[in-house]
Amino acid sequence: MFRLYSKGCEYAIRALICAVSSAREGRFRARDVCERSGIPEAYTRKVLQSLVQGGFLKTVPGPGGGYELTRSPSALTLLEIIRAVDGEDTFDSCVLGLPNCDQGNPCPLHRMWAEEKARLLAQLDSITLKDLLTL
Amino acid sequence: MFRLYSKGCEYAIRALICAVSSAREGRFRARDVCERSGIPEAYTRKVLQSLVQGGFLKTVPGPGGGYELTRSPSALTLLEIIRAVDGEDTFDSCVLGLPNCDQGNPCPLHRMWAEEKARLLAQLDSITLKDLLTL
DNA sequence: ACAATCATGGACTGTATTGTCCATTATCAC
DNA sequence: GTGATAATGGACAATACAGTCCATGATTGT
Numbered sequence: 001m002f003r004l005y006s007k008g009c010e011y012a013i014r015a016l017i018c019a020v021s022s023a024r025e026g027r028f029r030a031r032d033v034c035e036r037s038g039i040p041e042a043y044t045r046k047v048l049q050s051l052v053q054g055g056f057l058k059t060v061p062g063p064g065g066g067y068e069l070t071r072s073p074s075a076l077t078l079l080e081i082i083r084a085v086d087g088e089d090t091f092d093s094c095v096l097g098l099p100n101c102d103q104g105n106p107c108p109l110h111r112m113w114a115e116e117k118a119r120l121l122a123q124l125d126s127i128t129l130k131d132l133l134t135l
Numbered sequence: 136m137f138r139l140y141s142k143g144c145e146y147a148i149r150a151l152i153c154a155v156s157s158a159r160e161g162r163f164r165a166r167d168v169c170e171r172s173g174i175p176e177a178y179t180r181k182v183l184q185s186l187v188q189g190g191f192l193k194t195v196p197g198p199g200g201g202y203e204l205t206r207s208p209s210a211l212t213l214l215e216i217i218r219a220v221d222g223e224d225t226f227d228s229c230v231l232g233l234p235n236c237d238q239g240n241p242c243p244l245h246r247m248w249a250e251e252k253a254r255l256l257a258q259l260d261s262i263t264l265k266d267l268l269t270l
Numbered sequence: 271a272c273a274a275t276c277a278t279g280g281a282c283t284g285t286a287t288t289g290t291c292c293a294t295t296a297t298c299a300c
Numbered sequence: 301g302t303g304a305t306a307a308t309g310g311a312c313a314a315t316a317c318a319g320t321c322c323a324t325g326a327t328t329g330t
Contacts, residue, residue: 001225002217003138004248007288010232017243030307043289049308062297065306078244082137090136097145108152108267109213113139116258120251132243142318165277178319184278197327198275276327281320288315295308300301 008047009085011039015048016081017132020073029066047085054084074130079121081129091117143182144220146174150183151216152267155208164201182220189219208268214259226252 018037019028030048034041048067051057056076058068069076083090094101094110101107153172154163165183169176183202186192191211193203204211218225229236229245236242 001138001141001221003136004230006136007232010230014231014233029305040289042291045307046289046309052307059307060297061295061306061308063299063305065297067307086136095139095145096149097142109262112258112262116255119254123247123251127244127247164275175319177321180277181279181319187277194277195327196276196278196325198329200276200327202277272330274327274329276325278325279323281322283318283320285316285318287317288313290313291311293308293310295306297304297306299304 005082005090006086008043009082011037011044012047012051012085013078013081013132014039015044016051016069016129019067020069020129021133027060027066027068050085051081054080056080056084069129072130073133074128076129077125078127078129078132079124082124091121140217140225141221143178144217146172146179147182147186147220148213148216148267149174150179151204151264154202155204155264156268162195162201162203185220186216189215191215191219204264207265209263209265211264212260213262213264213267214256216264217259226256 014037015030015033018033022028022033022036030045031041034044048057052059052067056070058070060066060068094107095113096107096109098107101110103110149172150165150168153168157163157168157171165180166176169179183192187194187202191205193205195201195203229242230248231242231244233242236245238245
């Protein structure tokens with residue numbers, strides 16, 4: 001079935017929306033946002049780690065700690081989040097699943113999908129985390 | 136990770152492309168198309184059954200039998216195949232995974248995604264099985 | 271009628287995704 | 301330093317998806 005991104009990515013986005021909309025001084029705790037978003041905490045923690053790896057989140061351990069965004073919510077796009085969580089190449093594979101499909105040897109769907117994908121990615125890259133709050 | 140449709144649907148599409156491009160009098164056998172497409176036969180058979188259920192394929196049992204398309208390849212769209220295999224509602228669920236997201240109570244991504252999806256579905260519905268052969 | 275050849279469908283196995291648990295490390299407050 | 305509180309990360313469990321196997325039913329040709 002169709003999916004724009006993984007379940008983990010969905011949790012990351014929902015957590016970030018919740019985090020930004022209620023963070024005190026830009027800091028938030030995994031436990032809080034997961035509880036209030038109604039998403040599984042242990043699993044979401046794993047996912048948030050990819051955002052730390054990707055440099056989008058900063059860890060602040062110890063009491064009063066949590067996570068902090070390394071950028072303003074208006075400078076973090078949906079596409080960046082998706083790629084950090086699901087992998088840089090998540091949108092790259094051939095739609096038909098052909099192993100040797102590329103520009104030179106395109107599958108029947110290649111051109112149509114290349115155009116649709118470009119448009120979709122441009123959209124995803126134009127929507128920031130801040131946009132998700134006010135929309 | 137991102138997927139336009141399920142693995143099974145991918146197999147169905149590849150099988151149909153192979154079938155139409157080499158069918159004698161519009162009839163083809165599961166074994167043949169799966170072998171030549173390099174896709175798993177037993178699994179693809181299951182998937183083709185959904186196309187029979189959906190009325191897109193007709194079964195012809197016995198020697199010399201196989202499947203037949205109930206329509207011309209130019210009258211069967213990609214969207215119809217996808218929906219028959221992955222379910223009518225495969226594109227309907229909320230992108231953010233919110234259970235109560237709809238027109239009245241839209242999630243932050245709702246509007247943006249509704250537009251993108253409409254465009255994508257229109258594309259998928261404009262591409263016929265015949266198009267997939269000549270593209 | 272009989273044998274060969276189709277698809278069908280139920281049970282089963284394998285694998286990837288999703289989800290949980292717990293010991294560990296780092297930091298802060300006292 | 302000690303204890304409480306953060307995230308981290310490894311091992312593990314549950315579920316969904318993908319794939320296989322085999323007995324069955326329907327049809328055709330002889």
